[in-house]
Amino acid sequence: MGQSAKKNFGQALPYIGLFILFYLPVLTIISKAFLGRGALVEVASFLRSAVFFNTLTFSVKEAFLSSALSLILALPGAYFFGCYDFPGKKYIRSALILPFMLPGILVVLSMVIFYGRNGSLNHFLAWLDPNGGFRFTGLYGFWGIILSHVFYNFSFCMRLLGESWERIQPQLGEASTTMGAGRVATFFRVTLPLLIPTIAYLFTLVFLYSFLSFTVVLVLGGYLYKTFEVLIYIEYNSKLHFDRAALIAGVQIIILGGVLYLQSLFGRRMQKQGALSKTLPRLSWKRSPTAVVLSLLYTLFVGLFFIAPAFSVLARSFQERGLPGGDFTLNNYVQLFSEGFRFAVGKGFIPVLVTSLGLSATVAVLTVGIAFYMVRMRKNTPWGRGDLWLQLPLGVSFLTFAFGVLLLAGRSLPAWLLLIWAQFFLTFPLVYSILRTARRELGERVLEAAATLGATPFEIIWTVELPMMKRALQTALAYAMALSLGDLSAVLVLGQGAIITLPVAIYRLIGHYHFAQATALGTIFMLISFLIFLLIEGYYRRRGNGSPQHWVGGGESDD
């Protein structure tokens, strides 16, 4: 074997390893679903069944409404972000990613605590009108699921749409005005067409997330509402129908193909936009009183309905028995160490915390290490097919992947190893995308400069590459940790009841109606998520105006 052939083989090896580790579980599912004896008859019978029809119509309906409502709610905020400058804008922009970073189970907890029958909203309504009147009772049902999805998604829609708006050069509007167009005509003929790619991209993105929603639908959907994800989990976990679960997963992969294709199409168009460069007029009472009033009303509305739930969890964790209006207490936190907690969750608080942090740290270090190695191999070559293949795990539902891992190696490998395997692929695309972008921004010149100044390859990595990529590595680690920490589906599927992490603990506490302890644990979880968020935002702020767009779809523009 020649020198270059050896080198090529050495470079291909990690790809081959990753492809085997990722695609084998997926292929296992597909072969089980479509290639077994009588499989196609089973598929045909499933496609004709009422379960399939109901699940598909519900999933499409809820995903469509979640996307539409998220965007409608985000649009006014995006307008203020895109057209005005105001105090604290930078910080609010950063904070808008927070709800999206919250693990699904915390979103559910926030919704239950705020919108539940005994939630803060109903207490507030009762305080307004003690003699009956309107009470919100729709959380456990269709609209509760939509509300949760909108809570989860609208803020990052606002952020991305606002940034898109900001990128539209003001000269375009001015040019339109000089040609006789008014403000409304300019909006419909210039601004909106320029925003359409972002809107379409966000719509498909939220559609995809909602279509694949697991935690929210599992907890709030009851017996009536199920996505395919929940259906797979129920078939596997409650009914032990492995073949049927594989069949549903296989059908879902095919349905997703179409949505993913559309999403990548819109994503590519959106990422062709330029930088945020213009100076915006300041939002002031003197100059634009109407805009100020509207922005305040909007902030109040968003604050009440979408920020208050998260704060409710925090507040209720310090109230007696976690009830609204209860006395201040630390008892809910003390109860985390009680037998009651151990009984409901299955393990003590400290082991749960250690398992969660240990697992996420292991996954983060492993993912970042391997991604860094692969990114170094790719150097500053243009974003190509190899990278796209590495991004594909984003396109398969994580529960499906975890289930594939279980089918493939569930009997031969310990649960903790299966979990690391599955979570590695949950975090890899994003981590790879962040490091790949950072490595390309770094370029080859500085490394060549170091070489001409006498640095050996190891010294180049140690003295230039690692210090210059420190912040990207830090961010990648933080994102990987956040994703791993927040994962519920893989732990439920692969943990086999023995591995209990923070989301599983909260899920079980909610299941046992231990809301007081759930709020305390949720608050600790939020604190951890917030610290991770600070780590990420610190990187982006120091880096300039960059936005962690990889979070919501991965990749950057192709060359």
Added chain:
Amino acid sequence: MIKTGQKLLEIRCEKTYPSVSPGGNTFKLSADFTVQRGEFFSLVGPSGCGKTTLLRLIAGLEKPERGQLVLAGREITGLPPAKRRIGMVFQDYALFPHLNVGQNIAYGLKLQKLPRKEINSRVEELLELFALNGLEKRDVHRLSGGERQRVALARALAPRPLVLLMDEPFSALDYELRRRLRGELKELQSRLGFTALFVTHHQEEALCLSHRLAVMEAGEIMQIGTAQQVYDHPQNSFVAEFLGEANLIPCILRSFHPEDLCRMEIQGGDVLEIRLSGETGPTNWNEGESFYLLIRPEDLLININSSSDKILEFEGEIKKVEYHVYNRRLEVESKGHRLSVLVDKEIAGIDEGKKISLGLDLTRLQLIPRS
């Protein structure tokens, strides 16, 4: 002053490299020349001619397909960049953004594991030399373009390389700054006596800085010589046109007698009798061969009255007048040829459409083969 005969760098190598334009062809870079100790040598040519590839081969950042590189008597072809003792200033300077000015300059010295005291003293010395005093602790992204360029030079020179490579170090700067820094670099190089290999696509820069320069096109070195040699006696039309403006008039050699009058038939039918000396061109040309007559615009004189047989006079009509900073550029049509002429700004009566009398000093006339 260069001590002639002291070879420092011998380059004899080949490499295929891709065109700069997307989807373009590949070119074969072929170089064979030497650089002498203390010399300021420039590689000049248009974008994509292979000059940067050649520089990267010398630095060890790319490997040649054939040939060898010898530096100070030692073959360096297979050595990694770190072992070559070659400094390099990159086009975008490639300063380390995570290090400040002082740390950037000290980087190579630290890798040499020199004592801290020695490193500090060398950094001090370079800060002083490059007028960077007071900027030692400054982040590199807070420097001006000129300061960055000086830091990059100081950093590259700090480990005392045997040869300093510079890849278009002025390209990112505005005209005035690059003119000033050019002067500074020239002065510094003669004061310190380091050997420099400089890459540029600016003819003026190469001509005014270099002891010798190589003009490149499509991977090949077209001509090597001093500024005067390559400007006054270009070996082909590419060199003539690349280094300054050139009026190239096609002609055929009808009779050729070395050191005697030769007859040239100029396109359009006129016949010109000139004496071709060794200076004008080689003496082994054959009758019937095609040539270009090279006339530099500044060699065309206007409104002269001379009876000298060394001055050829002819008439023309001014078609265009362009005002430049130091002179005026005319386009004159004469006997079917468009000639570019540079004239002093003070000369009166230069207007478009006017008839003009032009004179050409025949001793300045060059013949270039039309191959």
